[in-house]
Amino acid sequence: MNDTPRLGTGIGWRPEIADTVEALSGVDWVEAVAENLCAGHLPESLVRLRERGVTVVPHGVSLGLGGADRPDPRRLAELAECAEALGSPLVTEHIAFVRAGGPRTASPVLEAGHLLPVPRTRDALRVLCENVRIAQDALPVPLAVENIAALISWPDEEMSEGQFLAELVERTGVRLLIDVANLHTNHVNRGENPARALDELPVEAIAYVHVAGGIERDGVWHDTHAHPVTRPVLDILAELRSRVAPPGVLLERDDDFPPSAELAGELTLIRETLEAGGAATVRASSAPEAVAPVRASSPATEDPADPADLADATDATDPADTTEAARARLALAETALLSALVAGTPVPEGFDPRRLGVQSRALAAKRAGVVAKVAPELPGILGDGFRPAFLAYAARKPMRGGYRRDALDFVETLLIEGRPEDPAARRRLTLWWQERAGARPPRRAVRLVRAARAALVGG
Incomplete structure (x- = not known):
C-alpha cells in the first residue's frame, strides 16, 4: 500500500495535556478521539497544531465494527x-x-462502555468485512482498524x-493500526505469541503503530x-521494526498524565527503539549467511493453518447461509457475553468465569471513572x-445510552430511592438532575410503569 502517508512520531492529543503536546519538540502528528470532537467547533489547540503543519488523525471508539449490527450512519457521518x-x-x-442486543435478540440494547473482543470465527469475519466495507464507502479518506487488548478469550x-x-486485509483492503501494547496484553492474558502474530500479519498494510503503558495485577x-x-x-x-519501517508510531496516554519531561522521554525511547531496530535489520540483511530466527509457538497455537486453506474454507460456505444469518448468530453470542459482563446473567458456556x-x-x-469525569459535580456532591x-x-443497571445518560440514570435512581440521606446533598442532586434532564425526577409510580413497559417489550 504505497499511498500510506508517512506520519513520523506522534502522541495522542488529549484536552488535559493540550498545552504540553503543543510545546513538545519533534512531534510530527497527533491523534484525537473522534467522539470528543465537533467538526464545527474544533479545539483551538488542534487548530493551532494544524496551522503549524502537524497532521491530526481522528481515532474512533464507538462504531463497533465487530458488532452484529451494521455501522450507525450517523456515527459514520460524524x-x-x-x-x-x-x-x-x-x-x-x-x-x-x-454494544449488543436489540431486534436480533431477546435483549434490550446493552452498552459495554469498552472495547470487547470479537470471536475469531468465520461468522465474525464475514460480518466484520461487510461492516468495514460500509465504513470505507462512507468515509472520505482511507480507514485503518486496530487490534485490541482483551482479558478474555472466546x-x-x-x-x-x-x-x-x-x-x-485480503478481503477489504483495509489498513491496519497495530497496537504493540495490545499484543503484549494478549500475550500475558491469553498466552498468544506476539512474534507469531507479527509473522502472520501483512505488514505492508500497516498505517501506523500504537505504543502505550499498562500494569500487571495478579497475573492479569x-x-x-x-x-x-x-x-x-x-x-x-523492535520486533515489528525488524520486519517493516512503520509509516507512523504514536504514544498513547489517557490518564494520570506525567510531567512533559516524562512524555518527552518516552517519545525518545520510542525513537531509539525504532532506530535500533532499523540498524539491526540492516546488519542482518547484509550478513553473508543471515539465518531467520526460529520463533517458538505457544502450545495453544502450534501447526497454524495455511492462510490459503483458511480462505478456501471460509469462502466454501453454503450459499443459503447468508451474511444476515451470520449476523444473527453473532448477535446472540455477543449479547450473551455482554449480558454476563454487565447484567449478571449466567456465564456463557466455554468462557472462564474468573x-x-x-x-x-x-x-x-x-x-464509575468516566462518569466522574463527564459529571464531576457528582463526586463533589x-x-x-x-x-x-x-x-x-x-x-x-447496565449502561444503555452512553456515559452522560448513565450519569443521569444514576442520579435518577438515587433520588427515587430517597438517597442520599443528607437533605442538602439530595437537594443539590435534584437541582443537578433538573438542569440536565427535566422538570423533576420521576416518582416511584412512574418508575414502576417504565419497568412494566420494559418487561412487556422484552417479552
Whole structure:
C-alpha cells in the first residue's frame, strides 16, 4: 500500500495535556478521539497544531465494527465530517464490539462502555468485512482498524489473531493500526505469541503503530494507558521494526498524565527503539549467511493453518447461509457475553468465569471513572460515597445510552430511592438532575410503569 502517508512520531492529543503536546519538540502528528470532537467547533489547540503543519488523525471508539449490527450512519457521518474538518489523511477505529442486543435478540440494547473482543470465527469475519466495507464507502479518506487488548478469550476460535487480520486485509483492503501494547496484553492474558502474530500479519498494510503503558495485577495485564511504557512493549515494537519501517508510531496516554519531561522521554525511547531496530535489520540483511530466527509457538497455537486453506474454507460456505444469518448468530453470542459482563446473567458456556469476573469489575470501575469525569459535580456532591453508590447502581443497571445518560440514570435512581440521606446533598442532586434532564425526577409510580413497559417489550 504505497499511498500510506508517512506520519513520523506522534502522541495522542488529549484536552488535559493540550498545552504540553503543543510545546513538545519533534512531534510530527497527533491523534484525537473522534467522539470528543465537533467538526464545527474544533479545539483551538488542534487548530493551532494544524496551522503549524502537524497532521491530526481522528481515532474512533464507538462504531463497533465487530458488532452484529451494521455501522450507525450517523456515527459514520460524524467521523467523516471530523476527518474533513481536520484535513486528515486517514481515520482509525477498532476491531471490537461495544454494544449488543436489540431486534436480533431477546435483549434490550446493552452498552459495554469498552472495547470487547470479537470471536475469531468465520461468522465474525464475514460480518466484520461487510461492516468495514460500509465504513470505507462512507468515509472520505482511507480507514485503518486496530487490534485490541482483551482479558478474555472466546471458546472455539477458528483463527489466530494474525490470520484473522490477514484475512480481513485480503478481503477489504483495509489498513491496519497495530497496537504493540495490545499484543503484549494478549500475550500475558491469553498466552498468544506476539512474534507469531507479527509473522502472520501483512505488514505492508500497516498505517501506523500504537505504543502505550499498562500494569500487571495478579497475573492479569491491564492496558491502562495511564502508566509508563514497559520494556516488553518496546521489545515488541523492535520486533515489528525488524520486519517493516512503520509509516507512523504514536504514544498513547489517557490518564494520570506525567510531567512533559516524562512524555518527552518516552517519545525518545520510542525513537531509539525504532532506530535500533532499523540498524539491526540492516546488519542482518547484509550478513553473508543471515539465518531467520526460529520463533517458538505457544502450545495453544502450534501447526497454524495455511492462510490459503483458511480462505478456501471460509469462502466454501453454503450459499443459503447468508451474511444476515451470520449476523444473527453473532448477535446472540455477543449479547450473551455482554449480558454476563454487565447484567449478571449466567456465564456463557466455554468462557472462564474468573476472567469474566475480572472483566466485569473492570467495566464497572471504568464506568464509575468516566462518569466522574463527564459529571464531576457528582463526586463533589456525594464525596467518598460516590464510588460505592455508583458501583452498586452499575451492578443492577447496565449502561444503555452512553456515559452522560448513565450519569443521569444514576442520579435518577438515587433520588427515587430517597438517597442520599443528607437533605442538602439530595437537594443539590435534584437541582443537578433538573438542569440536565427535566422538570423533576420521576416518582416511584412512574418508575414502576417504565419497568412494566420494559418487561412487556422484552417479552
